[in-house]
Amino acid sequence: MTTQRTNDFIELVKLSVTTETLKKLVLSRPKESEITKISGRLCSHRERRILALEYSLPGNTVSHKNLGESEIEQYLAEALGNYMQANLITTEGECEWKISRSGKEALLGADKLKKRLSGEREGFESAIEALDKRKNYLLTGNEDFLIALGISDATGRVHDKKQAKYRQINRFLEHIEDIYPHLPKEGTLNVYDLCCGKSYLSFAVYYYLTKRKSREVRMLGIDLKRDVISWCEALAKRLGYTGMSFIYDDIKNTPRDTVPDMVISLHACDIATDIVLDTAVELGARVILSTPCCQRYLSSKIDSLPLSFVTRYPHLKMKLSEVLTDALRAVHLSSHGYSVGVLELTDPENTPKNTLIRAIKSKDSGSSEEYDEALKFLLGDGAKYYLKEIK
Numbered sequence: 001m002t003t004q005r006t007n008d009f010i011e012l013v014k015l016s017v018t019t020e021t022l023k024k025l026v027l028s029r030p031k032e033s034e035i036t037k038i039s040g041r042l043c044s045h046r047e048r049r050i051l052a053l054e055y056s057l058p059g060n061t062v063s064h065k066n067l068g069e070s071e072i073e074q075y076l077a078e079a080l081g082n083y084m085q086a087n088l089i090t091t092e093g094e095c096e097w098k099i100s101r102s103g104k105e106a107l108l109g110a111d112k113l114k115k116r117l118s119g120e121r122e123g124f125e126s127a128i129e130a131l132d133k134r135k136n137y138l139l140t141g142n143e144d145f146l147i148a149l150g151i152s153d154a155t156g157r158v159h160d161k162k163q164a165k166y167r168q169i170n171r172f173l174e175h176i177e178d179i180y181p182h183l184p185k186e187g188t189l190n191v192y193d194l195c196c197g198k199s200y201l202s203f204a205v206y207y208y209l210t211k212r213k214s215r216e217v218r219m220l221g222i223d224l225k226r227d228v229i230s231w232c233e234a235l236a237k238r239l240g241y242t243g244m245s246f247i248y249d250d251i252k253n254t255p256r257d258t259v260p261d262m263v264i265s266l267h268a269c270d271i272a273t274d275i276v277l278d279t280a281v282e283l284g285a286r287v288i289l290s291t292p293c294c295q296r297y298l299s300s301k302i303d304s305l306p307l308s309f310v311t312r313y314p315h316l317k318m319k320l321s322e323v324l325t326d327a328l329r330a331v332h333l334s335s336h337g338y339s340v341g342v343l344e345l346t347d348p349e350n351t352p353k354n355t356l357i358r359a360i361k362s363k364d365s366g367s368s369e370e371y372d373e374a375l376k377f378l379l380g381d382g383a384k385y386y387l388k389e390i391k
Contacts, residue, residue, distance in 0.1 A: 002077050002080070002081075003105055005097065005105050005106070005107040006077070006080055006097065006105070008107055008110055009076075009080070009086060009088070009095070009097040009107055009110065010072075010073055010076045010077060010080075012088055012095060012110060012113060012114060012117070013025060013072065013076060013088055014072060014073060015114070015117045015118070016042075016088060016090045016117060017042060017049055017051065017069060017072060018049075018069075019117050020042065020049070020126045020127060020128045021090040021091045021092050021117060021125070021126070021127055022040075022041070022042040022051075022088070022089075022090055022127055023041070023042070023089045023090055023091060023127040024039065024040070024041055024087075024088075024089040025039070025040035025041075025051070025086070025087070025088055025089070026038070026039050026040075026086065026087045026089075027079060027080065027082075027083045027085070028083060028085045028086070028087075029083055029084035029085040029098075030082060030083055030084070031082055031083065031084060032082065033083070034057065034058060035055045035056065035057060035082075036056045036057070036058075037055075038053055038054070038055055038056070038079065038083075039054045039056070039160075040052065040053045040054075040067075041127075041129060042127055042128050042129065043066075043128065043129045044128050044129070045066070048068065048069070049069045049128065050066045050067060050068055050069070051066070051067040051069075051072055052064065052066050052067075052129075053065045053066070053067060062153075062157065080097070084098060084099045085098040085099070086098070088113070090113065090117070090127065091125040091126070091127050092113065092116040092117055092125075093109065093112060093113045093116050094109055094113065095107065095108060095109035095110045095112075095113045096108045096109060137167075137170045138170055138173045138174065138208065138212070139166070139169065139170050139173065139204070140156065141156045141157060141158045141166065142156030143207055144207075144239055145203040145204065145206075145207050145239060145241075146158075146166070146169075148203075148235055148238065148239060149198070149200060149203065149235075150162070151165055151166055151169075152166075165200065168345065169200060169201070169204045171345060172201055172204065172266075172345065172356075173204060173205070173208050175289060175343070175345075175356060176205060176208060176209075176289070179262075179287050179289070179358065179360060180213070182286060182287055182360050183261050183262065183286065184261055184286075187216075188215075188216045188217065188218055189209060189215050189216070189217045189218070189262070190217075190218050190220075190258050190259070190260045190261050190262075191205060191206070191209070191217060191218070191220070191260060191261065191262045191263075191264065192219075192220045192221075192222070192254065192260045192262070192263045192264070192280075192283075192285075193205075193219065193220070193221040193222070193263075193264050193266075194222055194251040194254065194263060194264075194265045194268070194275075194276045194279060194280070195222070195223055195251060195265055195266075195268040195272055195276060196221035196222060196223045196232070196246070196265075197223055197225070197228060197266070197267075198228060198231070198232065199221050199232045199235075199246075200266070201264055201266050202219055202221045202232070202244065202264075203235070203236075203239075203241070203244075205219070205264060206219045206241055206243065206244055207241075210241075210243065216243065217243045218243050218245075218258075219241075219243055219244045219245070220244075220245055220246070220247065220255075220260075221244070221245075221247070222246070222247045222249055222251050222254055223246075223248070223251075224248070224249070224250060225248075226248045229247070229248040230248075232244075232246045233245075233246050251272075251275055251276060251279055252275060252279065254279050254283065256282075256283065259283060259284045259285070259286075260283055260284075260285045260286075261285070261286050261287065262285060262286065262287040262288070262289070263276070263279075263280035263283070263287070263288045263289070263290075264288075264289045264290070265289075265290040265291070266291050267291055267292070267293040268290070268292070268293060269293045269294055270293065270294050270295065270296050270297055271297050271387065271390055272293075273290060273292040273293065273329070274297075274329065274387055274390055275390050276290055277290060277329055277332070277333060277357075277359075278390065278391075280359075281336045281338075284361070285361070286360070286361050287359070287360050287361070288333070288338070288357070288358070288359040288360075289356065289357075290356070290357045290359075291345050291356050291357070292326055292329070292355055292357065295321055295322040295325035295326065296318075296321070297325070297387075298321045298324055298325045298328070298378070299317055299318050299321040301379055301382055301386070302317065302320075302321065302378055302379065303378075303379055303380040303381075303382055304377060304378050304379070304380070306377075307320070307378075324378060326342060326355055326357065327342070327374075328371070328374060328375070328378075329357055330342050330357060330359075331371045331374055332371050333357070333359040334366055334370070334371075335366045335367060335368040335369075335370070335371045336365070336366055337361060337362060337363040337364055337365050337366045338359035338360060338361055338362060338366075339359070339360045339361075339362040340357065340358065340359045340360075341357075341358045341359075342355060342356070342357055342358075343355070343356045343357075343358055344356070
């Protein structure tokens with residue numbers, strides 16, 4: 001027999017489902033159940049709304065269950081009897097149902113949330129997640145490198161806190177798929193990851209090219225963090241990725257004995273991205289895929305009267321500098337014979353550092369006229385000193 005407050009909470013859950021505003025439902029503080037927590041999120045599957053549940057079990061294991069919309073009321077009426085607390089989080093607000101140690105029941109925030117969810121629905125932000133879209137990912141979560149990197153657990157389930165990284169990696173591989181026709185059709189593919197860090201992309205690209213494309217790959221990662229490089233070397237050995245090697249060094253010292261078919265780089269900070277791009281151009285890389293990180297360098301150097309109505313405001317000046325820096329990089333690559341695109345890497349919710357510079361070698365040389373004019377417009381007499389310290 002459920003109480004009035006319990007029924008009110010269940011009705012709010014149902015309302016958040018029909019309005020598609022439910023972001024998360026959590027049942028916690030179990031009375032006796034071995035299931036320490038139940039988490040639910042609203043999803044669509046085959047054009048039906050479902051509540052996707054995850055059960056947290058002893059030994060850091062989990063199990064899953066999907067509820068149809070018509071099953072939610074009965075399920076919660078039974079499940080809430082085993083827990084002391086439940087939290088409903090929606091795009092329009094939150095509420096909490098709980099039972100104190102003395103047995104007193106409370107429902108907090110329910111009236112305000114009900115009023116919001118009963119209002120005009122056209123202004124609601126949808127929280128529904130399409131489970132069907134997951135099948136389109138190039139990676140399933142079961143891949144050995146994802147488990148080794150801590151993105152998935154031993155069963156292949158992607159950890160909640162790693163969902164953004166998982167989507168980012170999948171999206172980057174989609175970009176690899178797009179440029180794949182521009183890579184050599186036969187022979188060993190030479191791929192360099194400059195400023196590789198923990199080499200999430202190195203392992204992903206190596207796996208994709210060797211396992212999915214059945215190619216022989218020589219993957220070289222370079223970074224200035226000795227401990228990270230040692231870690232990457234050990235992981236590659238453990239996974240049996242024999243074509244991967246790593247160098248502890250400045251990327252300016254990247255070996256020149258081979259022309260890389262592709263250079264990749266994820267979030268090299270500030271002018272490190274410019275060093276990556278310059279190095280890739282010097283090496284004659286066929287394809288360059290680079291996602292910049294921060295772009296502070298240009299901000300302190302802009303000297304352009306026509307842009308002073310923006311640059312007089314420090315916050316806007318910094319935001320403008322981010323766009324201008326990546327635009328200069330694109331024009332610079334074009335001047336060296338590359339066909340360049342500046343694209344969105346993944347959903348902005350996954351990372352604010354969301355720009356991908358994609359360059360494909362299309363001709364032997366280009367013209368630097370546009371690049372030189374852009375520098376002069378932005379920097380005036382300082383144009384001739386731009387990035388000279390990295391040359």
